[in-house]
Amino acid sequence: xxxxxxxxxxxxxxxxxxxxxxxxxxxxxxxxxxxxxxxxxxxxxxxxxxxxxxxxxxxxxxxxxxxxxxxxxxxxxxxxxxxxxxxxxxxxxxxxxxxxxxxxxxxxxxxxxxxxxxxxxxxxxxxxxxxxxxxxxxxxxxxxxxxxxxxxxxxxxxxxxxxxxxxxxxxxxxxxxxxxxxxxxxxxxxxxxxxxxxxxxxxxxxxxxxxxxxxxxxxxxxxxxxxxxxxxxxxxxxxxxxxxxxxxxxxxxxxxxxxxxxxxxxxxxxxxxxxxxxxxxxxxxxxxxxxxxxxxxxxxxxxxxxxxxxxxxxxxxxxxxxxxxxxxxxxxxxxxxxxxxxxxxxxxxxxxxxxxxxxxxxxxxxxxxxxxxxxxxxxxxxxxxxxxxxxxxxxxxxxxxxxxxxxxxxxxxxxxxxxxxxxxxxxxxxxxxxxxxxxxxxxxxxxxxxxxxxxxxxxxxxxxxxxxxxxxxxxxxxxxxxxxxxxxxxxxxxxxxxxxxxxxxx
Amino acid sequence: xxxxxxxxxxxxxxxxxxxxxxxxxxxxxxxxxxxxxxxxxxxxxxxxxxxxxxxxxxxxxxxxxxxxxxxxxxxxxxxxxxxxxxxxxxxxxxxxxxxxxxxxxxxxxxxxxxxxxxxxxxxxxxxxxxxxxxxxxxxxxxxxxxxxxxxxxxxxxxxxxxxxxxxxxxxxxxxxxxxxxxxxxxxxxxxxxxxxxxxxxxxxxxxxxxxxxxxxxxxxxxxxxxxxxxxxxxxxxxxxxxxxxxxxxxxxxxxxxxxxxxxxxxxxxxxxxxxxxxxxxxxxxxxxxxxxxxxxxxxxxxxxxxxxxxxxxxxxxxxxxxxxxxxxxxxxx
Numbered sequence: 001x002x003x004x005x006x007x008x009x010x011x012x013x014x015x016x017x018x019x020x021x022x023x024x025x026x027x028x029x030x031x032x033x034x035x036x037x038x039x040x041x042x043x044x045x046x047x048x049x050x051x052x053x054x055x056x057x058x059x060x061x062x063x064x065x066x067x068x069x070x071x072x073x074x075x076x077x078x079x080x081x082x083x084x085x086x087x088x089x090x091x092x093x094x095x096x097x098x099x100x101x102x103x104x105x106x107x108x109x110x111x112x113x114x115x116x117x118x119x120x121x122x123x124x125x126x127x128x129x130x131x132x133x134x135x136x137x138x139x140x141x142x143x144x145x146x147x148x149x150x151x152x153x154x155x156x157x158x159x160x161x162x163x164x165x166x167x168x169x170x171x172x173x174x175x176x177x178x179x180x181x182x183x184x185x186x187x188x189x190x191x192x193x194x195x196x197x198x199x200x201x202x203x204x205x206x207x208x209x210x211x212x213x214x215x216x217x218x219x220x221x222x223x224x225x226x227x228x229x230x231x232x233x234x235x236x237x238x239x240x241x242x243x244x245x246x247x248x249x250x251x252x253x254x255x256x257x258x259x260x261x262x263x264x265x266x267x268x269x270x271x272x273x274x275x276x277x278x279x280x281x282x283x284x285x286x287x288x289x290x291x292x293x294x295x296x297x298x299x300x301x302x303x304x305x306x307x308x309x310x311x312x313x314x315x316x317x318x319x320x321x322x323x324x325x326x327x328x329x330x331x332x333x334x335x336x337x338x339x340x341x342x343x344x345x346x347x348x349x350x351x352x353x354x355x356x357x358x359x360x361x362x363x364x365x366x367x368x369x370x371x372x373x374x375x376x377x378x379x380x381x382x383x384x385x386x387x388x389x390x391x392x393x394x395x396x397x398x399x400x401x402x403x404x405x406x407x408x409x410x411x412x413x414x415x416x417x418x419x420x421x422x423x424x425x426x427x428x429x430x431x432x433x434x435x436x437x438x439x440x441x442x443x444x445x446x447x448x449x450x451x452x453x454x455x456x457x458x459x460x461x462x463x464x465x466x467x468x469x470x471x472x473x474x475x476x477x478x479x480x481x482x483x484x485x486x487x488x489x490x491x492x493x494x495x496x497x498x499x500x501x502x503x504x505x506x
Numbered sequence: 507x508x509x510x511x512x513x514x515x516x517x518x519x520x521x522x523x524x525x526x527x528x529x530x531x532x533x534x535x536x537x538x539x540x541x542x543x544x545x546x547x548x549x550x551x552x553x554x555x556x557x558x559x560x561x562x563x564x565x566x567x568x569x570x571x572x573x574x575x576x577x578x579x580x581x582x583x584x585x586x587x588x589x590x591x592x593x594x595x596x597x598x599x600x601x602x603x604x605x606x607x608x609x610x611x612x613x614x615x616x617x618x619x620x621x622x623x624x625x626x627x628x629x630x631x632x633x634x635x636x637x638x639x640x641x642x643x644x645x646x647x648x649x650x651x652x653x654x655x656x657x658x659x660x661x662x663x664x665x666x667x668x669x670x671x672x673x674x675x676x677x678x679x680x681x682x683x684x685x686x687x688x689x690x691x692x693x694x695x696x697x698x699x700x701x702x703x704x705x706x707x708x709x710x711x712x713x714x715x716x717x718x719x720x721x722x723x724x725x726x727x728x729x730x731x732x733x734x735x736x737x738x739x740x741x742x743x744x745x746x747x748x749x750x751x752x753x754x755x756x757x758x759x760x761x762x763x764x765x766x767x768x769x770x771x772x773x774x775x776x777x778x779x780x781x782x783x784x785x786x787x788x789x790x791x792x793x794x795x796x797x798x799x800x801x802x803x804x805x806x807x808x809x810x811x812x813x814x815x816x817x818x819x820x821x822x823x824x825x826x827x828x829x830x831x832x833x834x835x836x837x838x839x
């Protein structure tokens with residue numbers, strides 16, 4: 001924690017937080033948090049899932065009220081009662097889930113609620129588009145104000161969010177896991193934006209799991225653990241392991257134990273599969289005991305390929321599981337054949353938020369806990385508990401509604417669901433998205449264990465270090481085709497990226 | 507609340523605890539209050555007699571049977587506007603079957619059984635049609651069941667030439683009219699339906715699947731659930747129960763009347779919504795619907811006992827429904 005009087009510091013902070021606490025029924029989310037943001041700095045906020053980062057952000061932006069503590073923005077007392085108050089004070093937030101209206105244009109989204117009007121209340125479209133163009137060019141964004149937000153890439157949408165916040169006059173930007181949905185390529189563009197904003201005097205709170213980014217972009221970093229501030233450090237001269245240690249409170253091992261020799265027979269055979277416009281003539285094999293990584297940029301078709309194999313999307317071509325052909329377009333048939341698919345978007349495709357943890361975990365394999373079709377709650381609880389323990393789902397309760405869990409724990413629940421099906425072939429799309437450093441390593445170990453037990457895993461990941469760590473082989477996709485294969489020993493981030501961007505001929 | 511409890515008499519503490527009680531038990535609390543009110547203010551407290559309670563149960567039986575099926579449908583984020591019309595159609599067709607069987611000198615018992623089976627079967631068929639339209643070409647449930655409602659109502663008149671179908675065997679009418687029984691048979695049928703529906707929804711795989719489809723259809727599909735089959739099944743269930751209700755009503759009336767069941771779907775939907783089921787799907791219970799149906803039934807009964815004008819009853823009912831759901835919404839905040 002920083003001392004409240006920082007020696008001969010003449011610069012007054014952009015944001016000052018002292019002694020903030022917040023409790024929810026059953027859990028103290030934040031305890032006595034002190035935080036200082038200097039003008040024109042990029043200040044990273046790091047911590048495991050459930051450490052309190054999201055709660056902190058919500059208190060800063062007025063979405064939640066704190067129980068105790070004081071806040072000051074540019075020296076003035078700050079007591080937001082709604083996100084409007086935050087905006088008026090100059091604080092803008094960019095969340096993981098964008099607050100954009102997909103069916104409206106960029107310009108309409110930028111000025112939603114504040115459209116320039118003509119006499120009689122009609123919207124002045126010409127002025128709207130002109131104002132939007134001006135904001136976008138000021139930020140150096142190559143977006144058309146008339147483009148529909150739904151047509152933009154995730155990266156583009158994020159840029160619109162940033163532009164929106166700045167156009168309202170935000171001098172403090174809160175970015176909550178901005179890189180979660182981006183790939184390396186878009187990330188550089190994001191960093192450029194951040195650096196540009198910093199040079200313009202905007203202060204940025206950058207929340208991220210990805211320590212590499214923190215070291216890349218941040219000036220200082222504050223670590224939260226279990227609702228308390230562990231410490232604030234300058235990034236220059238800081239060691240990655242020390243940051244991890246502060247986050248986790250324990251040492252985290254890097255590598256993965258070596259793989260057992262995979263069998264010769266392929267468990268999953270994909271032959272010349274095409275699906276829609278995004279997947280073209282893909283062929284691959286995964287043997288029992290193997291973990292095959294699938295790399296590529298966003299939009300290269302990785303998710304679409306996995307969905308096509310699983311039957312979530314229609315396809316042409318052949319898919320064989322243990323030598324037996326799998327009928328296309330039926331997740332039900334796939335599951336029965338022993339194939340599981342962990343979707344990229346857990347909220348939309350993976351979870352029933354209102355239902356309990358145990359109900360979600362057993363959903364794809366209810367037969368295991370139902371006798372004559374009737375489900376016994378006690379049997380279900382007993383069956384699910386070992387999975388909760390294995391994945392360290394917090395809180396470790398079978399009967400908590402999933403919507404009350406943090407994002408990372410929700411992700412673990414979806415993972416548990418597929419583990420519960422005891423699938424022989426697992427297609428995992430960003431399996432550790434939203435999961436903190438400590439739990440990530442555990443999930444990787446779990447995946448390895450599954451493979452050693454004879455499962456075939458296909459792992460999609462946009463985090464190159466993760467991809468390199470878990471894969472026995474890496475397949476790289478670009479624009480719907482598989483353009484290259486790298487064995488574990490020869491794979492490097494550069495090689496994967498080169499194949500993914502087409503810098504190198506396949 | 508603790509601060510309140512410190513001060514004043516026990517009455518003050520009790521009064522200040524009321525809002526919290528309401529908030530936690532919402533609908534049930536409302537129901538209890540209604541009963542207390544009518545108990546106090548009906549002439550000679552006629553509301554609180556055993557016969558009156560049985561009366562209420564008998565009056566809500568048909569609605570509750572419809573509402574049980576409607577609960578399943580609404581949990582899948584759908585709706586079934588056709589239940590009243592299908593009820594009438596099945597009542598008519600079942601009656602016509604019984605009349606024909608009677609003429610063929612089939613025994614009264616067998617005639618009744620076959621007639622009831624025909625009614626339920628036809629209801630299920632109608633439901634299968636609605637459900638298929640919702641599940642396959644993905645017609646909005648509102649439209650599919652609206653169309654079914656119009657067709658069924660029309661068919662009911664077409665099939666019987668617009669005139670009620672009679673006479674029906676005594677073995678059959680005895681079910682609905684239950685002349686020598688304290689508790690009429692429809693009440694037992696309702697209890698059985700409610701019990702079964704509750705068990706299935708709460709403890710059976712099918713019930714779990716219904717919640718899943720309503721809660722997040724895409725996640726359900728990706729978890730391997732047969733979403734189309736489940737959707738069709740809930741409408742078939744609603745249709746079958748409408749057929750059952752139609753036969754019970756025909757039994758009570760002593761004839762199959764194409765004009766019966768008008769607007770019954772609205773009371774069924776009201777019962778489901780009052781019971782806490784969300785029209786957005788994914789949430790709701792049969793027992794909640796039962797409380798909803800009881801509230802409607804008690805309101806009807808109590809206000810009639812107090813000789814309130816029939817049209818004012820309707821106004822009050824509307825207010826109660828809005829108020830109850832509002833209160834429930836506030837509770838969730």
